Amino acid sequence: MSDRFLLPRLPTFWPNRRQFLAGAAAAASWAALGPSARAEGTNGKAHALAMHGEPKYGSDFKHFDYVNPDAPKGGQLRMSVANSTTFESFNPFIVRGSPAAGSGGAYETLTIQSNDEAFTQYGLLAQFIETPDDRSWVSFTLNPAARWWDGTPVTPEDVVFSFETLKTKGKPLYRFYYRSIAKVEKTGDAEVRFSFVPGDNRELPLIVGQLPVLCKAYWEPRDFEKPSLDLPVGSGAYRVTNFEPGRYVVTSRVLDYWGRDLPVNVGTNNWDSVRYIYYKDEAVALEGLKAGDFDFRQERSAKIWAIGYNIPQIADGRMVKEQIPNEDPTGMQCFAFNIRRPIFQDRRVRQALGYGFDFEWSNKALFFGQYTRTASYFSNTELASSGLPQGDELKILEKYRGKVPDEVFTSTYEPPKTDGTGNVRDNLLKARALLQSAGWVIKDKRLVKQETGEPFQFEFLLYDPMFERIVLPFLRNLRRLGIFASLRTVGIAEYQNRLDNFDFDMIIGSFGQSRSPGNEQTEYWGSAAADQPGSQNVIGIKDPVVDELADSVISAPDRESLIQRTRALDRVLLWGFYVIPSWHLRSYRVVYWNKFSRPAISPKYDLGLDTWWVDPVKAAALASKQSS
Incomplete structure (x- = not known):
């Protein structure tokens, strides 16, 4: 599961391949990373790292193939969080406290994965990536445009602080993932290098790229391990703007988001806001969908899928029920x-x-x-x-x-x-x-x-x-x-x-x-x-x-x-x-109110909900049907 707006139904075990945010870091072993595995960059630096061969998208790519670069921005996506009574924290990286839905959207990683390749990482906070043929270290050059929400730049000091904090105070998985990193150091005004212990851990440069970067100025004076409903400073495309524990969380698109024009982000982040609505019971959540209290549901129950949607809203086209095939490993x-x-x-x-x-x-x-x-x-x-x-x-x-x-x-x-x-x-x-x-x-x-x-x-x-x-x-x-x-x-x-x-x-x-x-x-x-x-x-x-x-x-x-x-x-x-x-099951079962459109090409390895958008024509038609 890797869509940034979907919560894994089981609390553990699902690696998040798109973002290293929800407590289950992903990993992919990659072959000898010689010159053929690195895209051309500046002074040996690359815009991407591929698992095998070369990245699919060259250094001059404009957007991923599975997005609509002209997708309109606007509207709200409303999601349910069922079988959850409340939340205690906006920090998804610690063991204590249930994290709020959407809290991961505040944080970005050094790199981000494409969803139509086995495992290739492209620069996000990092503009360039460099690693030698023996893979003994990896260096990231931060994008000079990268900014926290308060307007201050993302710095190598933030990266070093994030690594040290997550490894010592974060969930145990970070200690396991980072145990082969011997040293992290600032090596330039915008550069940070990770040096590895000797061994044949060939995926480490890609794993390090999935490091969530925390704002040192915000977190250093705070107790990182203590659950808190204080809203952190982040660098991501969405920030929490309203919430009530046990009822809802609202995240809104950051209008001056620094990375909105990056090729990896073009065609994504299309909602003005995302509202996560909490339900104590799955059956009540289902009725909430039918009543129009929220917009989208990924169905997990075969029984409900088979007999639970024989409703007028589906029959008359106000709602859509469909299975979207995928090529995901089923685990x-x-x-x-x-x-x-x-x-x-x-x-x-x-x-x-x-x-x-x-x-x-x-x-x-x-x-x-x-x-x-x-x-x-x-x-x-x-x-x-x-x-x-x-x-x-x-x-x-x-x-x-x-x-x-x-x-x-x-x-x-x-x-x-x-x-x-x-x-x-x-x-x-x-x-x-x-x-x-x-x-x-x-x-x-x-x-x-x-x-x-x-x-x-x-x-x-x-x-x-x-x-x-x-x-x-x-x-x-x-x-x-x-x-x-x-x-x-x-x-x-x-x-x-x-x-x-x-x-x-x-x-x-x-x-x-x-x-x-x-x-x-x-x-x-x-x-x-x-x-x-x-x-x-x-x-x-x-x-x-x-x-x-x-x-x-x-x-x-x-x-x-x-x-x-x-x-x-x-x-x-x-x-x-x-x-x-x-x-x-080798497909996604989804039901949603018929006001959304999605790209003609679906990503092979992800639902790609973050590439959908509110279609003004469909939304107007739906509103007309609802009022008649």
Whole structure:
């Protein structure tokens, strides 16, 4: 998910590839960055860095292909924030306090990614980028026009301060992402250089470009780690102009925004303002959309998509319902175990519980057949493992033979299947055999540990009631195995706090992936992240093999080796049964009031809502229909 106006539905795990703002930094491993990977610039400096080869857009480009450079400015976009009761902070970079919707719009990064390339970064706050062939450092020359809202220039001191503050006081992911940066220093009136520790971390120059830059003059005298509703000084295109905790946030386009004419911004930032409206309940939010209280909704529920929009507003054209295809990696949405819990530490137990989830029945009875079962952490990409390992992938895995499950070499991974009738008896028999082999037996109709008599019970934690109808059938199937699992739905603030402190047994997790994975893999699965509160290794994986494979992905010297190393990592994770894979969809389901237009070309890897605009003709026609 990477549209600057859309909030990720799950509180963690989705890398934000367009902006490094919402607490989930993105990463993409890139090949040897020699002269062919750098666009022509001034004195060896470049306007962009590409993952492979050259950037799609040259130094003289006017705008991205997926925007309308003549899109009119004006109007308001109204969005909902459902299942959220309130917010406590306009600082999205810290663990404490729920950040307000739209608060990330105040902050800009050194570079920004295009949404029709695998991974290329173009200058935003930085006008030029320079890195040597050995990638031992990267230097950014700031755009002399870059300004904070108070009119003062963005300086190298701001960049250095931002790095040091985020690494020491920000969310744990910043420490992981920046741990290979040895030194940051001002090297000129408008230049700052990041020097790296020795190693083969080939993506670091691009990761550093995603650094959110904070205003030192504003933040230095304040407690950065303390949630606050004070409005910060930023440099972005939108600033918060009105808010009421628990009800709404309004961000308005900065009329004298310094970067409005940059090629990376042409055709974007088209709304005069964006209003985020808070709803405690998803059902109430849906009714708010139908009533015209807000304008746009990205639908997550297959049931609502199938039957919830049989309404006059759609039939008469006042509202639009459409699916917009994308080429995004689908990542891994799943039921995620917390393997810090003793009952989930045996791989056979985790495998057994997977037999209790009847996807085929769920897809037919609950999802109206809309979804595809996920069978890879890197689904919908060439990075996904399949069949048996061969060639270079097999060579990579051979060194771990005996340290990884034998099935890695002998079996093709497939999630358990059923006939979709709801009869899961055969799968439950397989589950029972696995549980017995792990020392669990039935006593008085309950599954207990044979040695201690400890009952097998756990809590499934949710923050969104929408998922209850999906989880409850799974728990009922587990009950037939003698497993007594409870379901608890809590507010999002409590949920996030429990997640940050790993205070849960099982959750619905969603691990987003990029077209070219990199450093985020150590944050997802690395041993060093497992005990760090607030990290994204919520599962608690501590496996030296996984650590080595994740490191090898980061250091891949070219695209082909990246593919093979990622497939090997994928295969080991799958056979570890750390999650029960669920499903994915390869399109965006959107419903909106018919007053918007969008470019003829959609970005491959993003919804691109920030490229839409209020169409005056459509808006007038809608107003006429509404009043008649």
